[in-house]
Amino acid sequence: MEGDCLLKKYNVIELTNRLNNAESLEARIRAEFMFLETKSVKVDMATNDYEIVLKENQTGKFFSDRLRQSVDDIFIFSSFPDDRNVEQFWSMIINHHIENIIMIVQKSEKTTSFCPTHEDVFKVAMLEIEMRSAEKTNDNICMLRFILHDKKSRTKHHVKIFKTNWDDSDKYPPIENICSLLDKVKIEEGRPTLMTGSKGKSFSVCGAVSLCLQSVREIERETTFSLLEYATLLKRIEDDFIKVFEDYEFCYKVMAQYLETIHTYSFIE
Numbered sequence: 001m002e003g004d005c006l007l008k009k010y011n012v013i014e015l016t017n018r019l020n021n022a023e024s025l026e027a028r029i030r031a032e033f034m035f036l037e038t039k040s041v042k043v044d045m046a047t048n049d050y051e052i053v054l055k056e057n058q059t060g061k062f063f064s065d066r067l068r069q070s071v072d073d074i075f076i077f078s079s080f081p082d083d084r085n086v087e088q089f090w091s092m093i094i095n096h097h098i099e100n101i102i103m104i105v106q107k108s109e110k111t112t113s114f115c116p117t118h119e120d121v122f123k124v125a126m127l128e129i130e131m132r133s134a135e136k137t138n139d140n141i142c143m144l145r146f147i148l149h150d151k152k153s154r155t156k157h158h159v160k161i162f163k164t165n166w167d168d169s170d171k172y173p174p175i176e177n178i179c180s181l182l183d184k185v186k187i188e189e190g191r192p193t194l195m196t197g198s199k200g201k202s203f204s205v206c207g208a209v210s211l212c213l214q215s216v217r218e219i220e221r222e223t224t225f226s227l228l229e230y231a232t233l234l235k236r237i238e239d240d241f242i243k244v245f246e247d248y249e250f251c252y253k254v255m256a257q258y259l260e261t262i263h264t265y266s267f268i269e
Contacts, residue, residue, distance in 0.1 A: 073190060104206065
């Protein structure tokens with residue numbers, strides 16, 4: 001298939017028809033991934049610049065190679081912070097005005113060292129982080145609400161964490177978990193979101209989820225879109241996004257499950 005044909009945008013009905021055609025779907029996904037690996041065609045997007053986020057004066061050198069901005073309001077962080085970098089991590093949240101954090105965590109990994117427990121206050125340098133509530137929105141997703149008190153600027157910042165776990169033995173999180181995350185976070189458009197995951201897998205998994213989230217938002221707007229177009233942009237920002245064929249195939253599997261189980265067709269006559 002030619003690049004122009006592969007990059008052609010489609011609407012949700014066309015995507016659904018494509019997903020239902022099992023005979024041609026795998027061949028198309030492979031053709032798109034081969035195109036993605038070449039990165040030889042300039043993609044014209046009527047959006048802001050998609051650049052690596054390098055704010056040395058705000059987040060320090062430690063974060064300059066771990067934080068990427070995938071689209072206007074979605075950031076991806078390569079792994080959870082450790083005890084030495086808790087202050088920098090939360091300062092980064094404030095500096096980038098991040099209101100939502102998506103954590104896709106392997107079950108063996110601890111994430112309690114950089115945030116407080118329920119009704120506790122976590123103090124670090126000029127910041128106080130207070131957990132206000134914790135609830136399970138369904139069997140797969142836990143939502144945590146925090147208030148960040150910046151004592152230096154005397155301001156408050158409200159942050160929500162959407163957290164899901166997955167088994168260490170699995171290469172990818174359960175598709176139904178990711179679909180639930182997309183359903184919860186899609187309404188948060190315009191509010192900067194940070195995605196992060198387990199060390200060594202965050203860019204790969206979160207890059208794929210970022211691609212799905214952007215596509216879901218386009219579906220909700222009832223506009224045309226292209227998974228390959230967004231994937232091409234992601235690869236130019238960070239090569240570890242959509243690193244192998246299975247990453248790209250995972251995106252298609254998530255979108256298929258999302259359209260089948262969550263997305264409603266009320267606007268389709």
